Amino acid sequence: MLNRQRLGIVLLLALLGLAVAGPWLASRAPFEQDLYGILRQPAWHEPLGTDHLGRSMLARLASATRLSLGLALASALTAALPGTLLGLVAAWRGGWTLRLANTVADAVLALPGLLLVLLLGAFAPGAFWPLYVGLSLVLWVEYFRVTRATASVVLASPHVEAARLLGFGPVYILRHHVLPALLPLLATLLCFGASAAVLALAAMGFVGLGAQPPQAELGLMMTELLPYAAEAPWLLAGPIVVLTLATLALVLLSGRTHEEGALA
Amino acid sequence: MNQDNATLLHVDQLVISDARGRLAGPFSFSLAAGRALTLIGESGAGKSLLAHAILGTLPRGLRAEGRLTLDARTFDAMDGPARRASWGRRLALLPQEAALALDPTMRVGRQLAETHALVGGKRWTDAWRQTADDLDALGMPHAAGQWPATLSGGMAQRVALAITRAGHAPVLIVDEPTKGLDPHWRDAIVAQLQAALREGCAVLAITHDVEVARALGGDIAVLRQGVVVEHGPAEALLREPGHPFTRALLAAAPHAWPARPAAVAGDDVLQASGLSKRLGHRQLFQHIDLALRAGERLAVTGPSGSGKSTLGNVLLGLMPADAGSVRRPARVTPVRFQKLYQDPASAFAPARAIGHALHDLCARHRVTPARIAPLMQRMGLHPDLLARLPHAVSGGELQRFALVRALLLDPVFLFADEPTSRLDPLTQREVIDILVEATAERACALMLVTHDRALAHNVAARHIEFGGGPH
Numbered sequence A: 001m002l003n004r005q006r007l008g009i010v011l012l013l014a015l016l017g018l019a020v021a022g023p024w025l026a027s028r029a030p031f032e033q034d035l036y037g038i039l040r041q042p043a044w045h046e047p048l049g050t051d052h053l054g055r056s057m058l059a060r061l062a063s064a065t066r067l068s069l070g071l072a073l074a075s076a077l078t079a080a081l082p083g084t085l086l087g088l089v090a091a092w093r094g095g096w097t098l099r100l101a102n103t104v105a106d107a108v109l110a111l112p113g114l115l116l117v118l119l120l121g122a123f124a125p126g127a128f129w130p131l132y133v134g135l136s137l138v139l140w141v142e143y144f145r146v147t148r149a150t151a152s153v154v155l156a157s158p159h160v161e162a163a164r165l166l167g168f169g170p171v172y173i174l175r176h177h178v179l180p181a182l183l184p185l186l187a188t189l190l191c192f193g194a195s196a197a198v199l200a201l202a203a204m205g206f207v208g209l210g211a212q213p214p215q216a217e218l219g220l221m222m223t224e225l226l227p228y229a230a231e232a233p234w235l236l237a238g239p240i241v242v243l244t245l246a247t248l249a250l251v252l253l254s255g256r257t258h259e260e261g262a263l264a
Numbered sequence B: 001m002n003q004d005n006a007t008l009l010h011v012d013q014l015v016i017s018d019a020r021g022r023l024a025g026p027f028s029f030s031l032a033a034g035r036a037l038t039l040i041g042e043s044g045a046g047k048s049l050l051a052h053a054i055l056g057t058l059p060r061g062l063r064a065e066g067r068l069t070l071d072a073r074t075f076d077a078m079d080g081p082a083r084r085a086s087w088g089r090r091l092a093l094l095p096q097e098a099a100l101a102l103d104p105t106m107r108v109g110r111q112l113a114e115t116h117a118l119v120g121g122k123r124w125t126d127a128w129r130q131t132a133d134d135l136d137a138l139g140m141p142h143a144a145g146q147w148p149a150t151l152s153g154g155m156a157q158r159v160a161l162a163i164t165r166a167g168h169a170p171v172l173i174v175d176e177p178t179k180g181l182d183p184h185w186r187d188a189i190v191a192q193l194q195a196a197l198r199e200g201c202a203v204l205a206i207t208h209d210v211e212v213a214r215a216l217g218g219d220i221a222v223l224r225q226g227v228v229v230e231h232g233p234a235e236a237l238l239r240e241p242g243h244p245f246t247r248a249l250l251a252a253a254p255h256a257w258p259a260r261p262a263a264v265a266g267d268d269v270l271q272a273s274g275l276s277k278r279l280g281h282r283q284l285f286q287h288i289d290l291a292l293r294a295g296e297r298l299a300v301t302g303p304s305g306s307g308k309s310t311l312g313n314v315l316l317g318l319m320p321a322d323a324g325s326v327r328r329p330a331r332v333t334p335v336r337f338q339k340l341y342q343d344p345a346s347a348f349a350p351a352r353a354i355g356h357a358l359h360d361l362c363a364r365h366r367v368t369p370a371r372i373a374p375l376m377q378r379m380g381l382h383p384d385l386l387a388r389l390p391h392a393v394s395g396g397e398l399q400r401f402a403l404v405r406a407l408l409l410d411p412v413f414l415f416a417d418e419p420t421s422r423l424d425p426l427t428q429r430e431v432i433d434i435l436v437e438a439t440a441e442r443a444c445a446l447m448l449v450t451h452d453r454a455l456a457h458n459v460a461a462r463h464i465e466f467g468g469g470p471h
Helices: A003-025 A057-093 A095-110 A113-121 A129-155 A158-165 A170-206 A218-228 A233-253 B047-055 B080-086 B108-118 B124-137 B153-165 B183-198 B210-216 B234-239 B244-251 B308-316 B354-365 B369-379 B383-387 B395-407 B425-441 B453-459
Strands: B007-018 B021-032 B036-041 B063-070 B073-076 B091-094 B171-175 B202-206 B219-224 B227-233 B268-279 B282-293 B297-301 B323-327 B337-340 B413-417 B445-450 B462-465
Touching: A003 A057, A003 A233, A057 A095, A057 A129, A057 A170, A057 A218, A057 A233, A095 A129, A113 A129, A113 A170, A129 A170, A158 A170, A158 B337, A170 A218, A170 A233, A170 B354, A218 A233, B007 B047, B007 B202, B021 B047, B021 B063, B021 B202, B021 B219, B021 B227, B036 B047, B036 B210, B047 B091, B047 B171, B047 B202, B063 B080, B073 B080, B091 B153, B108 B124, B108 B153, B124 B153, B153 B171, B153 B183, B171 B183, B183 B202, B183 B210, B202 B210, B210 B234, B219 B234, B219 B244, B227 B234, B227 B244, B244 B425, B268 B308, B282 B308, B282 B445, B297 B308, B297 B453, B308 B337, B308 B413, B308 B445, B337 B395, B354 B369, B354 B383, B354 B395, B369 B383, B369 B395, B369 B425, B395 B425, B413 B425, B425 B445, B425 B453, B445 B453
Parallel strands: B036 B202, B036 B219, B091 B171, B171 B202, B297 B445, B297 B462, B337 B413, B413 B445
Antiparallel strands: B007 B021, B007 B063, B063 B073, B219 B227, B268 B282, B268 B323
């Protein structure tokens, strides 16, 4: 494991800690207003200050982190599973299966990802499931393409031919020949996919098409706090720092270990 | 030439080691203009490490000590970055598996022209003209527009060598330049190297092919386990080898092997009639009738690309034939028809330890794993090797493991597809001896595909000769 991956793990664990422990750390619920105490500076009982409606920034940030990471992880996983399976089936079967799967993937790829999410969002404004479904629908194509390309090469290799001659079945070949080549790539993709989902969610919230008030969400919080950037810059910094750290952690984590070339 | 005998590269007390100790060396030698130095020896003797140590491109974790003198500048061996400016221009390497060094996404002509222009310092118009001349001289005038993937191994090797030379480096290091090539392409590569020598290059050749060493002339150094056991002028050393290891190496060429007892043939295990196969526009073979009997040995020879391997694959059912049929006795299960591959490292799952893979096989076919140990002992394989991954054992050992793997299934037919063309002569002899003995003991039919006629004649009484490769 590389140092950068360790750093990524530490960052991610810190964010997860914030997300999970938020309700205990913060004195109030994320939506509880206190109009007598707005735009407060960080203090002992309110470590990150309060926003323009007097809500606890710590509670809101923790809640937003939980939402972002949870949704990102969920959509990355739901995209990975069907994408990988379809890629494997297409590579294994070839022929018509492969052509059909390729066509579907290309069709999805032709649509801009955010547009698809917006389109679904129009069905149920303010709900989260369109975001989740939309993100998954966009992200699966990458898994499909990478899996199909890698698996095709492995399945055509002499060691798979040898394994078939030796009488091994598809499950064994998948487990010991294909997956070892595939898993490192999938792990990388999963990290990139999750960071793309985090960003997409924040972007939707920022333009007002994702999470709706009073929900605490990173992009939405930025929009809400932007008018107070001059008076209370530390408030706007909160969601920006969390968003940056989350994407940074996932990108750091995605770095593949470099194998040293063996020399004869 | 006035610069004859000028020393171009001097290597002084070069030692390569890793964390556990010395791997190869000490090496001290000089390379003179117009003269070759050939390193021969077993694979895994540290020959390739030497090439990388001279360039300064050793993999991480390995250390080089000693000094190098190039162009009147003396370098510390470990200080690779200092020699970087010389790469390609003063000091060029043709790496092992050079075909893999070609960029698969760039046409051949462009790769060569680019090197002429960017490394050789020519203007682009001149670079393209030179590229056309080079490819004409190589006898492949139409290759400029081709992709590397469409070239045969020999053609790719010739192009890679031309690219290596395009920077006009006077010191040329070639690592196994003829590995896996048939005699036609081997001679072509050797001719290219001889041309370089005539133009005043110094060539450091690393090979396990004694014929290449003989053809290049100059000096020879014999390596064993990282140490030079003997060195001297090529002619004298090959005529009167002093060290026992050198004698064994020279005697390991297939034409020097003693004859083998004839095979005892039993019942038919395979019958093919009227087999034909085309690949693209080329007819590989037509109307082949073939019957193989238990214990019989058949050799298939011919240049690469002539369809030898395809015939074996068709017999095994790995490829369909265009016409004709293959019949096997109904009582024999399909897994008893097995294959040995040219590159054993590519025939094992790369991430599964060898021992696990063998146990998986036993579990799959309800063979008792107790049979593995005696087979391994018979092949001279140490039990510790079972814990290793396939790429962590030598080619010869892995090929013997491939044989163990096949023998566990009691094969009646074994198709050995150039099983030793990537091995050094000593290992080749060991592997072939074991292969022939093991198949004879078990009355298994052996079909050996090779481009080495001497090997074919030694192993089998029956031959099929393929002609008309894609040359």
